[in-house]
Each structure stands twice: as structure tokens, then as C-alpha cells.
Amino acid sequence: MPANKPRLRALLLAAGKGTRMRSRLPKVLHPLAGQPMLLHALAAARAAGDEQPTLVIGHEGEQIRAAVGEQAAYVEQTEQLGTGHAVAQARAALQDKADLVLVTSADMPLLEAETLQRLVDAQTQHDGPFTMLTVVQDNPRGFGRILRAAPGGPVQAIIEEAEATSEQLAITELNVGTYCFRADWLWSALDKLSPSEKKGEYYLTDLVAIAVDAGEAVAALVLDDAEQAIGVNTREHLAQAEAALRYRILRGHMLAGVTIQDPATTYIDASVSIGQDTIIKPNTTIEGATVIGDENVIGPNCVIRDSQIGDHCILDGSYIEGARIENHVDVGPFAHLRKGAHLQDHVHIGNYAELKNSVMGPGSKMGHNSYLGDATVGANVNIGAGTITANYDGVNKKPTVIEDGAFIGVDSMLVAPLKIGQGARTGAGAVVTKDVPAYTLVVGMPARAIRKLEGHD
Numbered sequence: 264m265p266a267n268k269p270r271l272r273a274l275l276l277a278a279g280k281g282t283r284m285r286s287r288l289p290k291v292l293h294p295l296a297g298q299p300m301l302l303h304a305l306a307a308a309r310a311a312g313d314e315q316p317t318l319v320i321g322h323e324g325e326q327i328r329a330a331v332g333e334q335a336a337y338v339e340q341t342e343q344l345g346t347g348h349a350v351a352q353a354r355a356a357l358q359d360k361a362d363l364v365l366v367t368s369a370d371m372p373l374l375e376a377e378t379l380q381r382l383v384d385a386q387t388q389h390d391g392p393f394t395m396l397t398v399v400q401d402n403p404r405g406f407g408r409i410l411r412a413a414p415g416g417p418v419q420a421i422i423e424e425a426e427a428t429s430e431q432l433a434i435t436e437l438n439v440g441t442y443c444f445r446a447d448w449l450w451s452a453l454d455k456l457s458p459s460e461k462k463g464e465y466y467l468t469d470l471v472a473i474a475v476d477a478g479e480a481v482a483a484l485v486l487d488d489a490e491q492a493i494g495v496n497t498r499e500h501l502a503q504a505e506a507a508l509r510y511r512i513l514r515g516h517m518l519a520g521v522t523i524q525d526p527a528t529t530y531i532d533a534s535v536s537i538g539q540d541t542i543i544k545p546n547t548t549i550e551g552a553t554v555i556g557d558e559n560v561i562g563p564n565c566v567i568r569d570s571q572i573g574d575h576c577i578l579d580g581s582y583i584e585g586a587r588i589e590n591h592v593d594v595g596p597f598a599h600l601r602k603g604a605h606l607q608d609h610v611h612i613g614n615y616a617e618l619k620n621s622v623m624g625p626g627s628k629m630g631h632n633s634y635l636g637d638a639t640v641g642a643n644v645n646i647g648a649g650t651i652t653a654n655y656d657g658v659n660k661k662p663t664v665i666e667d668g669a670f671i672g673v674d675s676m677l678v679a680p681l682k683i684g685q686g687a688r689t690g691a692g693a694v695v696t697k698d699v700p701a702y703t704l705v706v707g708m709p710a711r712a713i714r715k716l717e718g719h720d
């Protein structure tokens with residue numbers, strides 16, 4: 264019979280001030296690829312096996328709770344006395360619930376779930392009290408240095424940069440700050456920490472020396488992908504993490520069949536999904552809860568935010584926010600689709616067109632210099648250049664309905680509330696203040712009917 268699977272709990276440290284960011288916003292809430300840094304670390308910990316990781320919060324803890332909500336459990340560290348002290352705050356919450364405790368930092372947004380999983384697996388097979396993650400790289404980035412008895416020999420200690428000698432500073436094996444502990448050992452060993460000499464903090468990293476002094480072996484898993492070890496302590500690190508995360512997202516899309524012509528100028532949030540054979544041209548930003556289908560051509564110069572796009576669309580040089588676009592639609596350049604814009608199949612939107620809270624039915628066209636607000640447009644309607652819905656009287660927003668097959672002449676002012684009947688026409692420069700019956704031509708200011716259209720007497 265195999266032994267019972269050890270109960271794993273993940274603990275994320277997020278109580279520090281993040282002083283080096285020089286920010287009013289807590290460090291771990293700075294956005295990366297469209298979401299607070301800490302949510303990346305949290306997602307990895309969840310995927311590695313703890314549905315509800317525990318966050319140690321302190322500085323601006325309420326803001327962190329508000330951003331993360333129920334995805335995490337919380338313990339408070341009221342005074343930031345170091346990483347060892349931070350972990351000790353979780354003892355009461357976790358000691359009866361975990362056999363293994365995975366400790367990581369909320370400021371390590373690039374660590375992948377698979378790496379955390381490997382660390383847990385390594386500790387499951389290790390007899391000693393814990394396994395830690397290390398990385399070998401030339402730029403030390405302020406990380407703790409790993410001291411080994413001999414190259415490749417057992418780990419002896421972690422020396423924090425502030426406490427290191429010049430000889431120790433030259434060591435290139437670094438502490439990632441992620442560990443998997445045997446829980447019973449962790450809770451008792453934390454009592455043995457004493458404040459560090461220079462900073463007076465309780466360093467979690469001193470647990471290595473404590474274990475070694477007690478004759479216990481600490482295992483180290485060396486990370487071969489150094490990018491995952493990008494920790495964020497300054498805004499320069501934040502930009503480095505953003506670049507690495509951004510490329511990781513782009514690579515994921517490319518591997519899944521999306522063409523990205525110029526990764527250097529393409530910005531896609533982690534939350535975006537894109538279908539096969541869609542082509543993203545340069546200088547394009549796609550953000551928020553955006554879902555894009557197959558075989559579209561997007562960009563150059565598009566910004567798309569919180570929108571749904573179907574298949575076979577061409578979106579060129581436009582701002583598209585909170586919009587829904589169905590299939591075979593073309594937009595732009597220089598169009599602005601705002602919240603509630605909904606374009607059905609085969610719609611054409613040209614340049615200098617703005618739509619807000621408006622539906623365009625199948626096959627309808629709006630080629631140039633027009634604004635539709637709170638409008639419901641049927642199928643196969645032509646909106647002439649310069650058409651404006653006057654939908655706002657200073658107090659209320661009012662609706663405009665344009666029925667199937669209507670033809671709105673250039674420079675028409677449509678004063679809402681208004682209904683333009685099926686197949687009706689407005690003459691160039693009409694100021695339409697009253698409903699227009701079906702198949703009727705109206706002209707002038709205010710527009711008046713002059714005749715029924717041919718075939719509709």
C-alpha cells in the first residue's frame with residue numbers, strides 16, 4: 264500500500280513594504296501583463312496543488328485582500344520583522360492542516376507551477392527537512408548567496424547580500440526564495456531563528472544553517488530556466504518581469520497557431536484568448552477579458568480591450584473597447600468602438616467612425632466620419648458620411664432605431680428619440696426630428712417628407 268499523499272499547503276509572503284519600488288501602491292499589487300503581480304504567483308501555487316494558498320499580509324493588507332478575495336486565505340504580520348518571522352505567523356493557521364509547506368514570495372511572478380511541483384516532488388523523496396530552489400546566474404540582483412562545502416557538494420548556508428563578505432558576494436548560485444518544508448520540522452525550527460546582525464530581521468534563509476548544524480541535509484533543486492527567477496524589488500525589475508512575461512504569453516499564442524508579426528511591439532494580457540490562424544500585426548495591444556476567434560487580421564496599431572471578436576474579421580488601426588464583433592466584419596482605420604458597440608456579420612465600419620451602445624445589423628455599412636450612440640440599426644443599412652445621432656439632450660440618453668434597408672444621406676442629424684422606417688431615405692444635410700415612415704424620403708431642416716419612394720406609393 265502506498266503511503267497517504269502528504270497534505271500540501273502553500274504560503275505566499277506578501278507583507279513587506281517593497282520600499283525599493285518607491286510607490287504608494289504595495290509592491291505585489293503592481294500590474295504585470297494586466298493583473299496584479301501577486302496573482303501570477305498565486306495562480307502558480309494553486310496549480311501546484313493548494314486550491315487556497317495562504318497569504319501573509321501586513322503593509323496595506325486591506326488593499327491586498329480586496330484585490331485577491333477568496334482565492335487565498337490570510338494571516339497577518341503586523342510588524343515586518345523578516346521572512347522567517349513572516350512564515351512563523353502562519354503556524355497557528357497551518358500546523359494541523361499540512362504535512363508539507365511550500366513557501367514562496369508574492370514578488371516572484373515568473374515561477375511556473377511545474378517548477379513548484381518539481382520542488383514538492385523533490386522534497387517528497389528527500390529524507391531531510393526541506394528542499395530549496397536555487398539558480399545560477401551572473402547578475403545577483405540582491406539575492407542571497409548559496410554556500411556549499413565544495414562545488415556540487417552539500418548546501419551549508421544562505422548568506423544574505425547585506426551580510427556577505429566580498430568573497431561570498433562573488434558566488435553565482437543564488438537563493439530563489441522558494442522552499443518546500445516538512446511541516447513539523449519547520450514549525451519547531453522557526454523558534455531557533457535569531458535576528459540578523461546587520462538588519463535585525465529574522466531571516467527564513469537562516470534555517471539552512473540551523474538544519475545543517477543539527478546534522479540534517481538540505482536539498483537544492485537548481486532551476487535551469489533563469490527567467491523564472493526574476494524577482495521584483497525595483498521598478499527596473501518590474502519592467503524586466505513584464506518583458507519576460509509578455510514574451511511568454513506571445514510564445515504561448517504562437518505555439519497555438521497565432522501569427523505575431525512583431526513580438527517586440529505586441530502587448531497581450533494573460534487573460535486574452537485568440538483563435539487559430541489569426542494574424543496580429545505590429546504595435547497592437549490586447550487587454551482584459553478579450554476573446555478573439557479564428558482567421559482574423561488585427562492591426563497594425565490596434566488597441567482592443569474587454570471585447571469579443573468572431574472569425575474572419577479585419578480590424579485595422581482602431582480602438583475597440585467593450586465591443587462585440589461577429590464574423591466577416593471590417594473596421595478602420597481610425598475607428599472607435601466603445602462600450603456596447605455590437606457589429607453583426609459582414610458589417611463595414613470605415614474611418615473616423617464612433618459607436619457607443621449601438622447595434623449594427625448584418626451587412627450594414629458606416630464608411631466615414633459618423634457617430635452612433637444608443638442606436639439600433641437593422642440589416643443592410645447605409646449610414647452616409649457625417650451622420651450623427653443626437654442622442655443626448657444634456658440630461659438623458661435617447662434611442663434611435665433605423666430599420667432594415669434604410670439609407671441615411673450624408674451629413675444627416677438624427678435627433679433622438681427617433682425611428683427611421685424600413686427602406687426610408689434621408690437627404691443630404693437633413694436634420695431629422697420626427698419619425699420617418701417606411702420607404703419615405705425626408706429632406707431639409709427640420710426634415711419633412713417630400714414623397715414616397717419609387718414603387719411604394
Ligand code: UD1
Nearest residue numbers: 276277278279343344345346349406407438439440466494
Ligand atoms: C529574499 C531572500 C533572499 C532571496 C530573495 C529572492 C530572505 C531573508 N532573503 O530576499 O535570500 O534571494 O528573497 O527573491 O528571505 N516579506 C514579508 N514580511 C517581512 C519581510 C518580507 O512578508 O517581514 C515578504 C515580502 O513581501 C516579499 C518576500 O517576503 O514578498 C521577500 O521579501 P524581500 O524583502 O523581497 O526579500 P529579498 O530581499 O528579496
Ligand code: MG
Nearest residue numbers: 370494495496
Ligand atoms: Mg524580493
